[in-house]
Amino acid sequence: xxxxxxxxxxxxxxxxxxxxxxxxxxxxxxxxxxxxxxxxxxxxxxxxxxxxxxxxxxxxxxxxxxxxxxxxxxxxxxxxxxxxxxxxxxxxxxxxxxxxxxxxxxxxxxxxxxxxxxxxxxxxxxxxxxxxxxxxxxxxxxxxxxxxxxxxxxxxxxxxxxxxxxxxxxxxxxxxxxxxxxxxxxxxxxxxxxxxxxxxxxxxxxxxxxxxxxxxxxxxxxxxxxxxxxxxxxxxxxxxxxxxxxxxxxxxxxxxxxxxxx
Numbered sequence: 001x002x003x004x005x006x007x008x009x010x011x012x013x014x015x016x017x018x019x020x021x022x023x024x025x026x027x028x029x030x031x032x033x034x035x036x037x038x039x040x041x042x043x044x045x046x047x048x049x050x051x052x053x054x055x056x057x058x059x060x061x062x063x064x065x066x067x068x069x070x071x072x073x074x075x076x077x078x079x080x081x082x083x084x085x086x087x088x089x090x091x092x093x094x095x096x097x098x099x100x101x102x103x104x105x106x107x108x109x110x111x112x113x114x115x116x117x118x119x120x121x122x123x124x125x126x127x128x129x130x131x132x133x134x135x136x137x138x139x140x141x142x143x144x145x146x147x148x149x150x151x152x153x154x155x156x157x158x159x160x161x162x163x164x165x166x167x168x169x170x171x172x173x174x175x176x177x178x179x180x181x182x183x184x185x186x187x188x189x190x191x192x193x194x195x196x197x198x199x200x201x202x203x204x205x206x207x208x209x210x211x212x213x214x215x216x217x218x219x220x221x222x223x224x225x226x227x228x229x230x231x232x233x234x235x236x237x238x239x240x241x242x243x244x245x246x247x248x249x250x251x252x253x254x255x256x257x258x259x260x261x262x
Contacts, residue, residue: 040077040079040084043178043186045084046156047176047190049200051221052081053079053221053223054078054079054199054222054223054224055076055078055219055222056217056219056220057075057216057218058075058076058086058215058216059074059215059217060074060212060213061212061213062211062212063210069095070095071098072093072094072095073088073094074089074092075088075089078224078229080224080228082120083121084118085118085224085228087113087114087115088113088114088115088116090106090107090111091103091112110248111248112131113129113131114129115127115128115130115231116128117231124137124138125138126231127241128232129244132244133232134235134237135232135238136237136238137237137239155178156177156178158174158176159175160172161175161189166191166215167201169201170193170195171193171201171202173190174189174192175188176188188204188205189203190202190204197221199216200216201215201216201217201219
C-alpha cells in the first residue's frame with residue numbers, strides 16, 4: 001500500500017503543461033487513482049477501528065517522491081464506512097515544488113480548489129472542481145492477481161510503545177502491523193487519543209522512498225451525511241481528466257467547449 005499523495009502536489013503542473021498532463025494519462029486509462037483518491041486508503045482505514053464516521057481538519061506532511069521535496073498540505077476530511085472525502089485548496093499547500101506562480105495560474109483556471117471523493121463501494125473516485133462546477137469520474141480497475149482476500153486474521157496487531165501528548169490530547173503511542181491490499185505486511189505508528197475514544201489523531205507510515213504523516217485536528221466524531229460523498233448533481237460530468245482540461249483550455253482561449261461525457 002502506497003499513499004502516493006503526489007497526485008495533489010503535482011496538480012499545478014498537470015494543468016499548465018502538456019507534458020505533465022500526460023502524466024495524468026494513467027488515471028484516464030483506468031489505472032487506480034493513487035492513494036485511492038484521498039489520504040485514507042483501505043488499509044489505513046483499518047487504523048480507525050470502531051470510528052466508522054467522523055470529520056476533521058487534516059494536515060498531511062511528507063516528501064513528494066517525484067521531486068524529492070518536502071511538502072505540507074491542509075484540507076478537510078470526512079469519512080463514513082470506507083467512503084472518504086478530502087477537500088484541498090492548492091493555495092494552502094506548502095513546498096512540494098509548487099510555487100506561488102503555479103498556484104495563481106491554477107486558481108485563475110478555476111482549478112485551485114479540488115475535492116477528492118473515494119467510493120470503494122462503487123469502485124469509483126470523483127475528482128471535483130467546485131470552481132468549474134465540474135467533476136471527473138474515474139473508475140477503479142478490478143483487483144489484479146496480486147490482490148489477497150481479507151480475512152479476520154488480517155486485522156491490525158497493536159503494540160503499545162509509549163505515551164505522549166499531541167495538541168493537548170493525551171495519547172497512547174502504538175505500533176500497528178497490518179496487511180495492505182496485496183497482502184504485504186506494513187507498519188505504522190499511531191497516536192490514539194484517550195480523551196477522544198482512542199481516535200488516532202496522528203498516523204506515521206513509511207514505505208520505500210515515501211514517508212507520510214497525517215495529523216487529524218478539530219475532530220468531530222459524529223457521522224457525516226451521505227450527500228457529502230456524491231458530487232453536486234448540477235455539476236458537469238467528464239469521463240477523463242484530458243477532456244476536462246481541454247474544456248478549461250478552450251474556455252481560456254475563447255473557443256467552443258466540448259460536450260461533457262455522459
